Amino acid sequence: MIMNNIKYIVVVLSALLSQQLVAQDTGDVLIKNGTVITITDGVKENTDLLIRNGKISQMGEGLTAGDNVRVIDADNMYVMPGIIDAHSHIAIDAVNEATDPVTAQVWVGDALNPYDVNVYRALAGGVTISHAMHGSANAIGGQCETIKHRYGVEDPEAMRMKGAMRTIKFALGENPIRVHGEGQSIVPNTRMGMEQVFRNSFAEGKAYAKAWKDYSSGKTKTPPEYSLQKQTMADIISGDIMIHCHSYRADEILMLMNVLKDYGVDKICFQHVNEGFKVAPELAEFGAYASVFSDWWAYKFEVYYSTAYNAAILTKNGVVTSINSDSRELIRHLYHEAAKTQKYGGLSDNEALKLITINPAIQLGIQDRVGSIEKGKDGDIAIFNKHPLSIYAVPQYTIVDGIVRFDINEDPIDMRIDVDPEEAVPAFMETLDHSEDDSCMQGVQGHHHSHSHKH
Amino acid sequence: MQRIIYTLVIISLSGILMGQGIEKAQGGNFLLQNGQVYTHDKGMIGADVLIKEGMIAGLGNDLSASDATVVDCKGLEIYPGMIDAGTKLGIAEVGAVSLTQDHNEHGEYTPHMQALTAVNPSSVNIPVNRVNGVTTVLTVPSGSLFPGTAAAIDLHGYTPQQMYAGFKGVVLRFPSSGKRGRWDRRSAEDIKKDSEKKLKKLNKFWKSAKIYAGIKANNGETDYNPQMDALVGVINDNEPLLIEVNKKEDILLALSWVNKSKVNAIFTGMSEGYRVIDSLVKYKIPVITGPILNNPARSSDKYDVGYSNAGLMSKAGIKVAIRTNETENVRNLPYNAGFAATYGMGWEEAFKAVTQNAADIMGIGDKYGSIEKGKVANLFVSNGDPFETKTQIQHLFIRGWKISMESRHTLLYDEFLERDPGLNVEK
Structure with a gap:
């Protein structure tokens, strides 16, 4: 019983702690080889985009980042501002x-x-x-x-x-x-x-x-x-x-x-x-x-x-x-x-x-x-598999402050975060x-x- | 002064439609030359299309023009007109102005209410929507259990009878155990009770209607009952019944109801069709689904269930048509189909879902849904794929009439793009 309670407390504490981290989080992402639609400075083919601490830090070719930085391969994809x-x-x-x-x-x-x-x-x-x-x-x-x-x-x-x-x-x-x-x-x-x-x-x-x-x-x-x-x-x-x-x-x-x-x-x-x-x-x-x-x-x-x-x-x-x-x-x-x-x-x-x-x-x-992809701006990015104005475009990744918040490859069905126990299967x-x-x-x-x- | 003369000349040359300021449709025979024609079985083929007396009189090379007006379609693509098998077009005008809404009659059992009667051929919505390539729609009453009889109409004509496209279907809105929106505060239990009560009412009414139809089948005598009379065709003559149903549990109930009552059913809505694929396949009931651009019905649903539902059903072998369920924005039919195409249905099936399948499900597939000799000349000419948002439609034919590409929306654009006078105020 006591053990169970302790377990429970640990779980709650770690949940709170991780929430705390998420709340303040900004991230690093390196987006490789995309077609970058900057909005304010034209479209750049085969271009890398580096987001550091939630901000756009570099745009160019052959960019690298540390081992701990998530890399998104955007080959044949379109990278636009969120x-x-x-x-x-x-x-x-x-x-x-x-x-x-x-x-x-x-x-x-x-x-x-x-x-x-x-x-x-x-x-x-x-x-x-x-x-x-x-x-x-x-x-x-x-x-x-x-x-x-x-x-x-x-x-x-x-x-x-x-x-x-x-x-x-x-x-x-x-x-x-x-x-x-x-x-x-x-x-x-x-x-x-x-x-x-x-x-x-x-x-x-x-x-x-x-x-x-x-x-x-x-x-x-x-x-x-x-x-x-x-x-x-x-x-x-x-x-x-x-x-x-x-x-x-x-x-x-x-x-x-x-x-x-x-x-x-x-x-x-x-x-x-x-x-x-x-x-x-x-x-x-x-x-x-x-x-x-x-x-x-x-x-x-x-x-x-x-x-x-x-x-x-x-x-x-x-x-x-x-x-x-x-x-x-x-x-x-x-x-x-x-x-x-x-x-x-x-x-x-x-x-x-x-x-x-x-x-x-x-x-x-x-x-x-x-609102545009420029050095120093927030790392808010949307990545599409086709030109975003095409009816056939499907969003692949959406990044807010350098954190990937939507990834089509890791997209569970039920994304609720406050599941009402009485509504495990929610109303239609x-x-x-x-x-x-x-x-x-x-x-x-x-x-x-x-x-x-x-x- | 020159401008006035010019305007007068234009007006006298063109003729104006029903006070909407839209150029009149042009009659006669037409030969569409040098275009690429889309066919469901062979894809794109280089062929000419001959339109005579409202029908497609020929499809092939070296067709002779004789008296036909030649329309050069070089570099352009020709597609069969799209069919939206679920709209309120013609029977609803301005959303919030209730006196312009003719789709929702009082009473629980009103299958005798005829959508076709209330179609307004002069609706401003009609030109706005048809210029996007939608040439035929099913216009559907809404509201109660049996809200009325839907009718297929072509989007050109001066009377409802002229517009009628050969299909009518009684609508049953199957009792729903879903919520009616976020403000619906009924408990899950109350919702269940309500829908069970409604199902009982449906069965009781249906039983009476069957007795009534039985008397009619035997030429027996009975008092005229317009409600039940409207169901005689469905009960005695296997005429289709359009059953609106969306939630998984309701679809399963509807399936067993159909099985028991032996009606010739068409399921409409079907937003959770993908959850009951196996049962659907077993009963082979055709489906008119949509809108595709629709929010998931449950908060736990994947964000794209609306996009992928039509494709999942069609891949399982169910005959699927796509509808918008719209009034003023039926014009988004190609985009609804486009999203379905993108999320698993594929282009060919999605295009069938807004052409041949829609026609087949309504039983008018021999006259509508493709560009073939002997079919109604409903087609459009575009500069590319009609699902792609930026594609422009250049020519539109409905029943062989060459329809103006004007609508309220284009006329306002023409008038206001470079407004004259602009900023200057006359002193």
């Missing part, structure tokens, strides 16, 4: 704080779930980073978290991409109008109301910042009442937070840019932005980014006048554009989604691949660290319409009972 998804809801336990049109004080980073098996499935599609976003129920939703797909770690802290830029979710159009206007009979019930919700919150944030400034400088004697919501708005105005705004129609996109101009805010990425193609010149002039679906449309009225050529039109008008998933399903094949821009608009290989690498990195403010989920497994409206009362598409 894919980045600028719009996702995997690895989080809460999506929508759907109780008020403005919830800038809440943070998705408080609800990270490192056990989500969808992280592994994303890795199996070459995706190394995703933007875990608040949902689209509120005009001003919560702050989001950029995560690294370090599947296997159990500490939520280890999922964060430390030092990544802060981001916040905004939402326009049908979703916030339906939840708050129709659902609770409060503003916003129209696209007119939407504008005023934003103006009101920005005005509060500006006044709050001024009140603190006046207090700090001694101009006023009592400090303003603390408000995390107003502080967050102030942080957006000061440029510390990038806005990621769920949006569809051209008119509301123009509306928000006009509001932002009045407050000197210039960091914004429009999400979905199905009618972005209609105002591409205005987006380019503003310097706004666009993160779009490859071909989703017609799932609700505000996306009925869409085109799969959206990404191509935006790109050709000079808007920094990415292709995102917003779906546990699509995140598994973003390389294929990017390839659709070659069919719909004839983008070049590199233009298409930028949509899932350096461009989403720019949109998340992490382009100095990831019937396939519903693709959009019903979307997550933008998760956590909104009544949402799942209406059989309709709501991104």
